[in-house]
Every structure is written in structure tokens, then in C-alpha cells.
Amino acid sequence: MKLVCSSFATGQRQVEGTFYEFCTYYLKPSKMKEFMQNFKKNIHLRTTYSELVGYWRVEFGGRIDRVFHIWKYDNFAHRAAVVKALANDPEWQEKFFIPNLPSIEKQESEITYLVPWCKIGTPPEEGVYELVTFLMKPGGPALWGEAFERAVNAHVNQGYAKLIGVFHSEYGILNRVHVLWWSPNADSRAAGRHLAHDNPKVVSAVRESVNYLDIQQNIFLIPEPFSPLK
Incomplete structure (x- = not known):
């Protein structure tokens, strides 16, 4: 191969x-x-x-x-x-x-x-999605990859939202990483975010990762009826 x-x-x-x-x-x-x-x-x-x-x-x-x-x-x-x-x-x-x-x-x-440590997840039911895009500092994953992985997994381990996938750019703006999350609805996602902000394990992991972060953007997505991911 x-x-x-x-x-x-x-x-x-x-x-x-x-x-x-x-x-x-x-x-x-x-x-x-x-x-x-x-x-x-x-x-x-x-x-x-x-x-x-x-x-x-x-x-x-x-x-x-x-x-x-x-x-x-x-x-x-x-x-x-x-x-x-x-x-x-x-x-x-x-x-x-x-x-x-x-x-x-x-x-x-x-x-x-997809990043090597992630596979596409399957939502348990129909819901809503959030695409979080991070533009990391130049230097590549050799500089920030492990810290970023720990920050994502800290959220996953607490179960505040369902991870669907983590993707990195190959063509487009480089050093950009996208994390796609699923939640039952917008209010449950908001509640999970508030809980994460008060969780010392999540805060510690995120604090390490943001040292390498330039820009973050969050967009809230509603799946269309014909979308495989609902």
C-alpha cells in the first residue's frame, strides 16, 4: 500500500x-x-x-x-x-x-x-452539529499535535458532546483542524460547554492546547433531511 x-x-x-x-x-x-x-x-x-x-x-x-x-x-x-x-x-x-x-x-x-487517532463517529439519533475550526500556529503537529489530541479527548471523555470526526487540512489553509461534534439539540450543546468550562481536567488540557492556537471559529449546523449524518 x-x-x-x-x-x-x-x-x-x-x-x-x-x-x-x-x-x-x-x-x-x-x-x-x-x-x-x-x-x-x-x-x-x-x-x-x-x-x-x-x-x-x-x-x-x-x-x-x-x-x-x-x-x-x-x-x-x-x-x-x-x-x-x-x-x-x-x-x-x-x-x-x-x-x-x-x-x-x-x-x-x-x-x-481524518487524523490518525480518529474514525468517523455515528450519532445515536437525529440531532444538531457544531463544526469547530482551529487555525494552529505554524510549526505543524510536531509542535502542537499531542496537546490538541489531549484537549479533544478531554471533552470526549466527559461525554458533553458526541465526537463525529477530527480532520486536518491538506489543501486549503494549512495548520487548520476541524472538529465535528453532535448533540441532541442546541441547548444540550450549550449546557455541555458550560460544564466543560468548569471541569478542571478539560480546562487543563485546553489551556495547554491554546498556547498553539491562533484563531478558532464555531459554526452551528442543521442537517438536511437527505443527509446521512442527521
Whole structure:
């Protein structure tokens, strides 16, 4: 198996080519409903080619007229084949791509890998999600990786929220790490955050990690009905 040089490998190297594409579409507010209805109707045309991990609309935490979705690929050749197939699929082009181009103001794409010490989690029931993005100081995981892992696991061990995945950027802004959490609802997430702030084990682990932190952003996500992660 060919070794993939993962920029977050603080211990065991990442040996799988599997990666996750983080896509964000900024939509025109007047077109949001129309865009989502069209996507729901034609989602099967897209998932024929690659696996959709999750699809959410942003509820708060910056611009709210946007959707965020994660796609899984086996490797870069797989993604290239999917892009080519979609470009040559007349049904996808005519029913979704071309009609919805006027609804999109901007698109962003980021290639990420799961960190070696994390696997995609499964939520116990339908709920809400929080994507926490950390821009760490230059120097890479050799500098801050172990402290960051301890901070995440301190939250996991207390059970204040369910960890779905920890991802690091490979293409996009480097030294950026995304942590995706699940909670039953917004109030339970808020309650968990307050408890974490009063927990000495969590506070100690976070205090160590933030020494290497430049910027943190939290966005609150509502899964769409067709999202595999609900």
C-alpha cells in the first residue's frame, strides 16, 4: 500500500488514501429554498458517483445563507473520475448543475484527512452539529499535535458532546483542524460547554492546547433531511 504523507501524523502515519472534501456553497438568500428543494430532489444523481458523508445548512456562526457538505473519496484518482463523470452526465447537468448556478455566489473546497487517532463517529439519533475550526500556529503537529489530541479527548471523555470526526487540512489553509461534534439539540450543546468550562481536567488540557492556537471559529449546523449524518 502506498504511503500517504499526512501533515497531521504525530504518531502512526496515515496509510490510507481516503480523504474528505469539505464544500461550502454561499447562496443568494432569495434562492436558498429553491436550491435546497432542487438538491433534495436530485441528490440520487450525485451520490451515484461518490459517498455523501453529511449535508447541513449553517444556522449561526457567520454567514447563514450557506450550506456545508462533506464528500468521501478513496483517493485523488477517484475524485478526478467523479468530476469527469458528472461533467458528462446530461441528467445531472440539466436537472441540477445548470439550473442552480445562478443561486450560488461562491464555492469553497478544502481537502482534509481524518487524523490518525480518529474514525468517523455515528450519532445515536437525529440531532444538531457544531463544526469547530482551529487555525494552529505554524510549526505543524510536531509542535502542537499531542496537546490538541489531549484537549479533544478531554471533552470526549466527559461525554458533553458526541465526537463525529477530527480532520486536518491538506489543501486549503494549512495548520487548520476541524472538529465535528453532535448533540441532541442546541441547548444540550450549550449546557455541555458550560460544564466543560468548569471541569478542571478539560480546562487543563485546553489551556495547554491554546498556547498553539491562533484563531478558532464555531459554526452551528442543521442537517438536511437527505443527509446521512442527521
